[in-house]
Amino acid sequence: MIKTIKFTILTLITFALFASPALSDEFTKKDLERWQAEFMTAVKQGEKLFHSSLGRNTVSCDMCHPNATNTHPETYPKFQKQLGKVVGLREMINWCIINPLEGDALKMDDPRMIALEAYITYERRGVKLDPGKH
Amino acid sequence: MKKGISRRNFLKATGIIGAAAASPLSLVEFSWGKGSEENFTVAHISDSHLTHIKGNEFVRNFDKGLKRAVTEVNFMRPKPDFVIFGGDLAQLGKREEIDHGLEIMSKLRYPVRWVIGEHDYYLDLGKYWEEKVSKLHYSFDHKGVHFIVLNSILTYDDWMFNKWKSPEVRMSQMARLDNPQGSPFMVKDKQIAWMKEDLSTVSRDTPVVVLSHSPLYKIFKPWNFWTEDAEKVQAVLKPFKKVTVLHGHVHQILYNQIGNITFQAMMSTAWPWPYPVSYAQAKNAVPKLTVFMNRADPHSERDATGWSMININNGRVINDFRLWENTNRTLKYDEKLGYPVDEKYQNPENRIPPQEHY
Numbered sequence: 001m002i003k004t005i006k007f008t009i010l011t012l013i014t015f016a017l018f019a020s021p022a023l024s025d026e027f028t029k030k031d032l033e034r035w036q037a038e039f040m041t042a043v044k045q046g047e048k049l050f051h052s053s054l055g056r057n058t059v060s061c062d063m064c065h066p067n068a069t070n071t072h073p074e075t076y077p078k079f080q081k082q083l084g085k086v087v088g089l090r091e092m093i094n095w096c097i098i099n100p101l102e103g104d105a106l107k108m109d110d111p112r113m114i115a116l117e118a119y120i121t122y123e124r125r126g127v128k129l130d131p132g133k134h
Numbered sequence: 135m136k137k138g139i140s141r142r143n144f145l146k147a148t149g150i151i152g153a154a155a156a157s158p159l160s161l162v163e164f165s166w167g168k169g170s171e172e173n174f175t176v177a178h179i180s181d182s183h184l185t186h187i188k189g190n191e192f193v194r195n196f197d198k199g200l201k202r203a204v205t206e207v208n209f210m211r212p213k214p215d216f217v218i219f220g221g222d223l224a225q226l227g228k229r230e231e232i233d234h235g236l237e238i239m240s241k242l243r244y245p246v247r248w249v250i251g252e253h254d255y256y257l258d259l260g261k262y263w264e265e266k267v268s269k270l271h272y273s274f275d276h277k278g279v280h281f282i283v284l285n286s287i288l289t290y291d292d293w294m295f296n297k298w299k300s301p302e303v304r305m306s307q308m309a310r311l312d313n314p315q316g317s318p319f320m321v322k323d324k325q326i327a328w329m330k331e332d333l334s335t336v337s338r339d340t341p342v343v344v345l346s347h348s349p350l351y352k353i354f355k356p357w358n359f360w361t362e363d364a365e366k367v368q369a370v371l372k373p374f375k376k377v378t379v380l381h382g383h384v385h386q387i388l389y390n391q392i393g394n395i396t397f398q399a400m401m402s403t404a405w406p407w408p409y410p411v412s413y414a415q416a417k418n419a420v421p422k423l424t425v426f427m428n429r430a431d432p433h434s435e436r437d438a439t440g441w442s443m444i445n446i447n448n449g450r451v452i453n454d455f456r457l458w459e460n461t462n463r464t465l466k467y468d469e470k471l472g473y474p475v476d477e478k479y480q481n482p483e484n485r486i487p488p489q490e491h492y
Contacts, residue, residue, distance in 0.1 A: 051310060057193050058185055063405065066312035066357055067415070070408035070430065082433035100195065100432065127414050134429075134487075 039118065046119025049112055055103025061096065061116075068123040075133040086132075089117060171278030171341055171449045177207040177244070178442040180220030180382035181402030183253060184238075186230040195435050196225075197238070199403030203441040204241050206456060210443060215276065217244050218444075220382030220400050221251025221287070221347035227305050229262055236266065247274070251347040251382060252287040252319070252358075256308040257301050259294070260285070271325055273332050279341045279446055282329060286321050286346040286361055286381075293317035311357050311407075318355060318362040319348040326363070330370050341376040341449025349381045349399065351392055354410035354418040359384050371395055376449040378467075386438070387455065389465055390421035391473035397421075398453055398465060398474065406430040406438030409491055425479045427460065428488035434459045461486075 050061045050068065065071050076089040083095060090113055094105040106113045182200035185193040207217055219239065224231030232254065239246060248268035250260060260270050270285040288294070294317075298304035307315055321329075336342070344350065350367050353359035361367070371377045377395045385407035388399035409426060410418035430438035436458040443454040450467040451474075457463065464477040479485050 057187055059193060059195075062310065062312055064407070064430075064432070066407065067413045069410075069412040081431060096432065100435070124414055 042115045042118040043122045044119075045112075046115035046117070046122075049116055050119050053101070054097050054112075055101030057102045059101050061101075064100070068120045071120050071124070072133075073117070073121045073124050074127050074129050075131060078132045078134065089120070093117070093120075171446070173445065173447050174215050174277050175210075175212045176444045176446070177210060177214040177217045178220060178380060178400050178444050179203045179207065179217060179403060180400040180441070181222040181251065181385055181404055182235060182238075183222055183225045183402070183404040184231045184235050185225040186228050186234070192231075192234055193225075196404040197234075199436065199439055200235070200238050202436070202458065203403045204238060207441065208241070208243050214244050214443075217242055217246045218345055218380065219246055219248050220345070220380070221249045222253040222382060222402075223251070223267075224254050226302075226309060227254055227257030227262075232262055232266060247281070247283065247345065249283055249345050249347050249382070250285050250287065252308050253305075255285075255287055256294075257305040271328065277446075279343055279449060280333075280336050282332065282342065282344045284321055284325065284329070284344060284346045284350075284367075286319055286348045286350060286367075287383075288320045288322050288325075289317040289362075290320070314356075316356075316358060318360050319358055320362045321346075321350075321367050322363065323366075326366050326370060329367070333370065333374075336374075338373050339375055341446070342371065342374045342378075343446070343451070344371065344377070344379045346379060346381045348383050349388070349397060350379050350395075351390060351397055353384075353388070353420055354416070356413070356416050357407075357410060359410060368392060368395060378451045380444070380451070387427040387463060387465075388421065388424050389474050390423055396451065396467055396474050398451065400442055401438075401440045401455060401457070403439055403441060412491055423473060425476045425485065426489050426491050427457075427463075428486070429491060431459075431488075 050065075053060055061068075071089075073089050076092070077086050079085065080087045080092055080095070083091065090108050093113065093116055097103045098105055179200070182203075183196050184200065185196055187193065207214065223235035223239075250263055250268070250270050254260070254263050264270060271283055273280065273282045275281070294304070298307060307313060308317075310316070333342070346361075348361045349359060350361050351364045352361070372394060374394065379395060379397045380400060381397065382400050382402070384399045385402035385405065386399060386409060387401070390397045406427070408430075409420055410416075411420055427438055438457070438460060440455055440457040440460075443456060445452040445454070450469075451465075452467075453465040455463040455465075463479065465474045466477055467473070468475045479489065
């Protein structure tokens with residue numbers, strides 16, 4: 001029985017190695033569309049979160065940052081006065097959630113954090129990277 | 135003003151005006167003549183956005199802003215003749231918020247002239263405001279200056295009455311500044327006709343100060359830094375020699391001159407807004423005249439917020455911004471240039487790095 005399973009796995013691996021339907025540099029227009037759609041789903045989720053209460057006082061991000069303005073994602077990482085060190089955008093997002101929104105920090109890889117970052121950077125698309133700028 | 139005009143006309147009609155120079159009557163001409171209005175001081179507080187959480191809980195940060203402004207106005211010297219509140223006392227037009235605001239404002243030692251903002255209006259279309267706070271549009275005279283208060287945050291009937299399933303939804307839709315489902319602010323024809331009628335008895339030499347919530351010109355439609363029928367309002371004000379519009383809504387230092395009309399935005403006590411130039415996806419018409427306020431640093435809750443001391447001087451506004459975490463600014467109408475200038479920062483050489491925005 002164990003032998004049979006081992007053989008099956010080996011056969012599958014061999015098949016996967018030599019008979020893979022797509023090479024790593026092979027993707028279609030359809031793939032591109034799907035990836036873009038996935039990204040836009042994150043942007044939409046981020047937009048929703050950005051306009052909802054993420055803390056305990058009903059305050060939302062958009063109240064100070066309509067269309068995510070003055071978030072300047074293109075300037076991170078940068079020295080952030082209130083944190084006293086060079087930080088990434090996600091740490092600044094958490095600062096806002098903890099302070100003006102009176103809430104709890106999100107984990108750095110929380111899907112909500114990624115969605116917020118997606119929305120913020122999407123609204124700032126087209127602006128050149130300028131890390132460290134104030 | 136009616137009284138002044140008739141007295142002046144009487145003097146003219148009877149031909150006494152020149153001969154009266156040495157008589158007590160000359161004082162009459164002095165009091166009511168061109169450019170001889172009394173100077174006086176008022177305070178302007180705006181956009182406190184008091185936000186109800188639940189029970190007796192309100193957002194602490196916004197309460198603190200309004201309370202601080204009220205305390206400072208009470209200590210103001212010279213004492214203000216009255217206080218203008220520029221609208222958006224509440225966040226979602228709730229009775230709890232308006233009551234809470236009235237309680238904080240009741241500590242003021244001076245009478246208040248109220249302007250309504252969209253955050254006060256769109257839950258019940260101004261019903262509670264009219265009951266408890268003030269009329270929505272009105273005019274009054276003070277020491278030779280004619281004041282007009284407008285409800286400039288109306289909008290298209292269909293959006294106001296038919297589009298939304300409940301007043302709460304309508305309010306929350308209007309409360310979102312960057313709402314693609316939003317609708318532009320309007321004064322509307324009925325009120326414009328009232329304004330025309332109101333001004334028909336006011337001499338063209340009389341300084342006019344218009345108090346509105348939205349800017350009565352067009353800056354950036356996506357955030358309603360915009361009044362849809364602004365041109366119609368401006369046309370009614372056109373015959374007057376000295377016209378100043380003081381408005382709220384934009385939570386930033388913003389000023390402009392269009393023809394005879396000077397426009398000045400007042401600060402919020404709650405939070406600052408970015409300039410529309412920092413939205414990379416849409417065009418804006420932010421006035422070139424404006425020297426930007428410093429980039430807000432959220433490290434301090436009170437950064438880029440404050441209130442204004444307004445001196446009415448020869449019928450023109452001198453606006454002393456009292457900024458809590460920033461260098462104070464003063465805007466003054468320059469008679470030679472014909473537009474308002476910042477006393478210190480209008481000259482680009484004097485600007486400081488935080489005034490550069492991108």
